[in-house]
Amino acid sequence: xxxxxxxxxxxxxxxxxxxxxxxxxxxxxxxxxxxxxxxxxxxxxxxxxxxxxxxxxxxxxxxxxxxxxxxxxxxxxxxxxxxxxxxxxxxxxxxxxxxxxxxxxxxxxxxxxxxxxxxxxxxxxxxxxxxxxxxxxxxxxxxxxxxxxxxxxxxxxxxxxxxxxxxxxxxxxxxxxxxxxxxxxxxxxxxxxxxxxxxxxxxxxxxxxxxxxxxxxxxxxxxxxxxxxxxxxxxxxxxxxxxxxxxxxxxxxxxxxxxxxxxxxxxxxxxxxxxxxxxxxxxxxxxxxxxxxxxxxxxxxxxxxxxxxxxxxxxxxxxxxxxxxxxxxxxxxxxxxxxxxxxxx
Amino acid sequence: xxxxxxxxxxxxxxxxxxxxxxxxxxxxxxxxxxxxxxxxxxxxxxxxxxxxxxxxxxxxxxxxxxxxxxxxxxxxxxxxxxxxxxxxxxxxxxxxxxxxxxxxxxxxxxxxxxxxxxxxxxxxxxxxxxxxxxxxxxxxxxxxxxxxxxxxxxxxxxxxxxxxxxxxxxxxxxxxxxxxxxxxxxxxxxxxxxxxxxxxxxxxxxxxxxxxxxxxxxxxxxxxxxxxxxxxxxxxxxxxxxxxxxxxxxxxxxxxxxxxxxxxxxxxxxxxxxxxxxxxxxxxxxxxxxxxxxxxxxxxxxxxxxxxxxxxxxxxxxxxxxxxxxxxxxxxxxxxxxxxxxxxxxxxxxxxxxxxxxxxxxxxxxxxxxxxxxxxxxxxxxxxxxxxxxxxxxxxxxxxxxxxxxxxxxxxxxxxxxxxxxxxxxxxxxxxxxxxxxxxxxxxxxxxxxxxxxxxxxxxxxxxxxxxxxxxxxxxxxxx
Numbered sequence: 001x002x003x004x005x006x007x008x009x010x011x012x013x014x015x016x017x018x019x020x021x022x023x024x025x026x027x028x029x030x031x032x033x034x035x036x037x038x039x040x041x042x043x044x045x046x047x048x049x050x051x052x053x054x055x056x057x058x059x060x061x062x063x064x065x066x067x068x069x070x071x072x073x074x075x076x077x078x079x080x081x082x083x084x085x086x087x088x089x090x091x092x093x094x095x096x097x098x099x100x101x102x103x104x105x106x107x108x109x110x111x112x113x114x115x116x117x118x119x120x121x122x123x124x125x126x127x128x129x130x131x132x133x134x135x136x137x138x139x140x141x142x143x144x145x146x147x148x149x150x151x152x153x154x155x156x157x158x159x160x161x162x163x164x165x166x167x168x169x170x171x172x173x174x175x176x177x178x179x180x181x182x183x184x185x186x187x188x189x190x191x192x193x194x195x196x197x198x199x200x201x202x203x204x205x206x207x208x209x210x211x212x213x214x215x216x217x218x219x220x221x222x223x224x225x226x227x228x229x230x231x232x233x234x235x236x237x238x239x240x241x242x243x244x245x246x247x248x249x250x251x252x253x254x255x256x257x258x259x260x261x262x263x264x265x266x267x268x269x270x271x272x273x274x275x276x277x278x279x280x281x282x283x284x285x286x287x288x289x290x291x292x293x294x295x296x297x298x299x300x301x302x303x304x305x306x307x308x309x310x311x312x313x314x315x316x317x318x319x320x321x322x323x324x325x326x327x328x329x330x331x332x333x334x335x336x337x338x339x340x341x342x343x344x345x
Numbered sequence: 346x347x348x349x350x351x352x353x354x355x356x357x358x359x360x361x362x363x364x365x366x367x368x369x370x371x372x373x374x375x376x377x378x379x380x381x382x383x384x385x386x387x388x389x390x391x392x393x394x395x396x397x398x399x400x401x402x403x404x405x406x407x408x409x410x411x412x413x414x415x416x417x418x419x420x421x422x423x424x425x426x427x428x429x430x431x432x433x434x435x436x437x438x439x440x441x442x443x444x445x446x447x448x449x450x451x452x453x454x455x456x457x458x459x460x461x462x463x464x465x466x467x468x469x470x471x472x473x474x475x476x477x478x479x480x481x482x483x484x485x486x487x488x489x490x491x492x493x494x495x496x497x498x499x500x501x502x503x504x505x506x507x508x509x510x511x512x513x514x515x516x517x518x519x520x521x522x523x524x525x526x527x528x529x530x531x532x533x534x535x536x537x538x539x540x541x542x543x544x545x546x547x548x549x550x551x552x553x554x555x556x557x558x559x560x561x562x563x564x565x566x567x568x569x570x571x572x573x574x575x576x577x578x579x580x581x582x583x584x585x586x587x588x589x590x591x592x593x594x595x596x597x598x599x600x601x602x603x604x605x606x607x608x609x610x611x612x613x614x615x616x617x618x619x620x621x622x623x624x625x626x627x628x629x630x631x632x633x634x635x636x637x638x639x640x641x642x643x644x645x646x647x648x649x650x651x652x653x654x655x656x657x658x659x660x661x662x663x664x665x666x667x668x669x670x671x672x673x674x675x676x677x678x679x680x681x682x683x684x685x686x687x688x689x690x691x692x693x694x695x696x697x698x699x700x701x702x703x704x705x706x707x708x709x710x711x712x713x714x715x716x717x718x719x720x721x722x723x724x725x726x727x728x729x730x731x732x733x734x735x736x737x738x739x740x741x742x743x744x745x746x747x748x749x750x751x752x753x754x755x756x757x758x759x760x761x762x763x764x765x766x767x768x769x770x771x772x773x774x775x776x777x778x779x780x781x782x783x784x785x786x787x788x789x790x791x792x793x794x795x796x797x798x799x800x801x802x803x804x805x806x807x808x809x810x811x812x813x814x815x816x817x818x819x820x821x822x823x824x825x
Contacts (some may be wrong), residue, residue, distance in 0.1 A: 015796065015797060015800070016800060018797070019797055019800035019801045019804055020800075020804045022797075022801040022804070022805075023800070023802070023803070023804025023805040023806075023807070023808055024804065024805075026801065026802075026805040027804075027805045027808035027809045027812060028808075030551075030770070030774075030805070030809065031551075031809060031812055031813065033766060033767065034551070034552075034555045034770050034771065035555050035767070035813065036763075036767075040812075067731060125395050132806075159738045211371050223812040224808045224812050225812060227808075227810065227811045227812030228811055228812075228813060230814055231811060231814060266574055318565060318566060319565065320562070320565050320566065326565060326566055327566060327569075328566075
């Protein structure tokens with residue numbers, strides 16, 4: 001009798017184990033169809049967009065021809081990068097061909113930097129990006145280069161500008177301020193420390209994430225393991241004394257508020273001027289989450305500033321790709337920025 | 346506090362343990378349920394608890410007065426209850442809409458009146474609990490249910506947290522006796538509740554929330570997509586809204602069942618409906634039954650001739666649309682369903698005169714009958730899909746753009762496959778489950794399956810939930 005009970009128990013346990021294994025396989029199969037794995041692991045681009053780089057950790061590949069893909073959404077928007085890995089420049093000829101003034105035929109050369117993925121125009125087709133829309137609205141011929149890359153800070157953008165372009169060729173520099181850091185005081189604002197633990201999935205850099213560290217290699221092979229690690233990362237971070245996925249709490253690194261320092265946007269502006277850029281426009285960009293920080297634009301004597309952070313309150317903004325500007329939003333912003341550039345010229 | 350949040354899981358676990366500890370003490374359990382329901386609601390906005398309290402107090406006393414009063418005073422108290430409940434609903438849900446619409450109307454006639462908006466925040470679930478308490482006073486007035494003289498029990502009936510914010514809208518005849526009477530937690534209830542809860546979370550968290558981003562992406566700028574994606578995104582919304590709302594209802598029923606309550610089934614395989622009328626017998630049944638009992642029949646139903654019936658159908662569906670939200674697209678959606686029901690009614694009237702229609706239908710079980718039924722289901726599905734497009738669009742211009750994409754734009758769009766595979770998978774899963782339910786004529790599909798199948802499916806659901814996690818997405822019907 002006891003042996004019979006024992007074998008019954010063993011059969012039940014074996015059935016349960018088998019059912020769990022079948023469930024695991026079913027789950028992995030189902031989710032692979034329902035949520036394609038690069039989206040599950042939050043890669044923003046199709047494969048081959050990034051390559052390792054000793055200066056910045058990674059850079060965008062030159063002549064990349066792929067698609068942007070939102071981290072949590074199943075959609076694709078084609079994107080092509082130029083020989084430096086930047087989005088294609090916006091070039092606009094002079095509309096008044098009969099002009100006898102030779103200077104009018106010389107295009108104004110503008111460079112835009114900062115704003116990370118918002119400046120890059122993540123989720124937007126080429127003709128919808130901010131720099132293309134600005135070019136359309138400027139009255140004279142212009143050539144606008146865009147240096148911004150998703151995942152890059154303003155300081156890194158300035159470094160790219162000096163290392164990958166000839167800054168003195170530009171008549172106007174447009175600095176896009178978006179993140180909190182851009183308004184903060186930092187003495188080491190343009191220091192670039194290539195990360196040691198950069199993780200690339202199919203040549204796409206993925207954000208640093210403690211969940212991935214918990215799961216090791218299995219994290220990248222199994223939805224279930226990845227899901228469990230994501231669930232466990234909060235208690236794991238708490239146990240490790242971390243508040244978030246970032247190893248270094250941001251306050252320690254960036255909120256120095258030194259007397260001899262300035263907000264990053266002003267430091268960047270000064271650097272641009274010293275590199276030979278004739279005039280600088282600083283643009284404070286709005287966020288989907290609204291105007292929630294009390295950052296006041298600092299005074300500057302050698303650059304012009306426009307604050308567009310409250311624009312969504314008065315105009316109908318569209319948002320795509322989890323909080324990025326949609327085509328309509330970009331048109332609103334481009335109009336204001338083009339007007340400001342026009343007054344600079 | 347959303348069902349799909351870890352906070353809610355902890356909240357429910359605490360409530361459930363305390364509830365079990367109070368077994369056989371109905372008053373104690375009810376007190377616990379009332380406090381936890383108020384905590385649950387206050388987690389959104391504690392200020393709006395006052396509205397629930399107002400509704401509870403007014404309808405409790407109105408019910409007692411209606412029962413004891415003479416004919417005239419009964420009417421007065423019913424009117425009082427209607428005015429208070431509908432007045433609160435109108436103020437909080439429709440005031441700004443009415444003001445805006447009035448200003449637009451005056452602008453059309455060149456007057457251009459500008460009345461400032463009150464910017465009133467919509468209290469979560471106000472339409473649900475208002476209709477629930479209204480059904481109580483009306484039923485007391487009609488003598489269908491005795492007035493409740495237990496204030497605690499009545500307060501639980503109004504505010505019971507599993508169904509407070511998105512239904513089902515329970516009638517007092519069905520739910521009040523459960524609140525007032527003793528409840529036992531039986532093993533079978535735990536097992537059935539488990540199926541409801543797991544399937545509900547699967548529908549919401551795994552299916553609906555995985556499809557939602559694609560739908561949102563399309564509706565963010567419909568003009569950027571071709572015809573094939575417009576269709577797929579709308580099929581996606583058809584899946585999403587079902588997964589979202591049916592998922593909520595199943596979770597509500599499951600967690601209620603664990604506490605010994607039986608809530609009504611709000612859905613019965615709606616996308617297997619073979620006609621618009623059939624659809625409304627299967628979709629959001631608690632609302633459609635409410636509208637039928639307390640509005641359509643009050644207007645005269647179908648007893649006063651063809652024209653009056655058509656008017657009643659249109660009016661009921663227009664108000665049903667408006668119940669969903671203070672926006673013209675909901676009114677249009679309701680009107681669209683009203684027209685469908687009128688069309689079906691007209692067909693039913695005309696059909697016998699056509700004579701040989703029944704020959705085409707054949708006998709049940711025959712191939713021709715099955716094909717005809719399948720065709721009806723497919724036509725109904727497409728009609729419902731068009732309806733959901735009206736429902737989902739946020740403006741009249743979005744409606745125009747979306748329909749022009751669906752019907753006038755070329756179907757080719759190179760990105761269609763990235764939409765088609767996930768949406769196709771989600772709808773296939775839902776249809777398999779629904780066909781299975783229809784076939785066995787029971788909701789307990791997994792409980793009727795072999796143990797291995799059941800546990801494999803359960804473990805798949807649990808693993809899926811662990812994998813995708815709880816995303817901070819609201820339930821669509823919370824906004825109503």
